[in-house]
Amino acid sequence: MGSRAAALAGRTRDVCALCSGRSGRGIGRAAVASGETRQPVDGAVRVRAVLFDLDGTLVDSAPDIHAGVNAILAEEGVAPLPFATVRGFIGGGVPVLMTRVIAATGMEPARHGALCARFVERYEHDPGGLTRPYEGVEEALDALADLPLGLCTNKPEGPTRALLSHLGWQGRFSVIVGGDTLPVRKPDPAPLHEAMRRIGGGEVLFVGDSEVDAETARSAGVPLLLFTQGYRSTEVAALPHLAAFDHWSALPALVRGR
Numbered sequence: 001m002g003s004r005a006a007a008l009a010g011r012t013r014d015v016c017a018l019c020s021g022r023s024g025r026g027i028g029r030a031a032v033a034s035g036e037t038r039q040p041v042d043g044a045v046r047v048r049a050v051l052f053d054l055d056g057t058l059v060d061s062a063p064d065i066h067a068g069v070n071a072i073l074a075e076e077g078v079a080p081l082p083f084a085t086v087r088g089f090i091g092g093g094v095p096v097l098m099t100r101v102i103a104a105t106g107m108e109p110a111r112h113g114a115l116c117a118r119f120v121e122r123y124e125h126d127p128g129g130l131t132r133p134y135e136g137v138e139e140a141l142d143a144l145a146d147l148p149l150g151l152c153t154n155k156p157e158g159p160t161r162a163l164l165s166h167l168g169w170q171g172r173f174s175v176i177v178g179g180d181t182l183p184v185r186k187p188d189p190a191p192l193h194e195a196m197r198r199i200g201g202g203e204v205l206f207v208g209d210s211e212v213d214a215e216t217a218r219s220a221g222v223p224l225l226l227f228t229q230g231y232r233s234t235e236v237a238a239l240p241h242l243a244a245f246d247h248w249s250a251l252p253a254l255v256r257g258r
């Protein structure tokens with residue numbers, strides 16, 4: 001990571017990009033949420049590429065993941081789980097999701113492998129009938145299309161590519177690192193390092209929503225822009241991040257450093 005990016009990464013700034021909420025215009029108003037005086041994001045740093053988390057960051061996929069889990073439970077003759085419960089299980093990838101589902105339902109742990117395989121097979125076939133991009137995402141990605149953009153997600157590559165196709169996003173990302181691309185998943189930094197390598201290195205920002213993303217970015221030494229409306233359960237102030245935003249209309253300015 002370049003020294004300028006290290007300087008940038010060394011600065012944390014709780015910037016809560018509050019938006020007017022006007023019809024999609026969402027005029028982002030940056031305010032130092034913590035009230036402390038922090039170094040502003042150094043506009044001199046030229047970001048070369050942006051890597052994004054997917055679930056809870058670019059898209060609200062919890063409804064489809066919930067439906068997929070309960071379809072698997074129905075096949076197993078097990079009662080469904082509530083939406084909020086499954087939504088809270090998202091972030092660590094399918095193996096973590098299924099470990100949590102097994103614990104919550106009292107199913108046989110020996111079923112883990114079969115449940116993971118069935119969930120991925122089903123998800124790849126039916127990736128996103130209920131999944132929606134968060135408001136302003138497509139406009140933000142359009143505004144950043146001059147930069148190389150990539151994904152670093154714990155969702156397996158198959159369902160990820162199926163979902164991108166379903167959304168008409170096939171051409172948006174030149175790099176896709178999924179939960180099964182490497183032998184390890186986030187919060188190990190390796191997937192983020194691999195995505196950085198594939199996208200060509202240089203000053204890279206990571207955009208994520210969860211504790212997993214914050215830990216991944218921290219251990220990879222990459223500045224995190226934290227989307228606050230995803231699936232985290234930890235307070236924003238407790239997650240290491242360069243800046244936080246609650247509406248996608250604020251993101252392009254955060255990336256451009258102005």
Ligand SMILES: O=C(O)COP(=O)(O)O
Pocket residue numbers: 053054055056089090091092093094097152153154155156179186210
């Ligand atoms: O698949 C998950 O559990 C989470 O995926 P994400 O890394 O895109 O948030």
Ligand SMILES: [Mg+2]
Pocket residue numbers: 053054055056057091208209210213230231
């Ligand atoms: Mg996520």
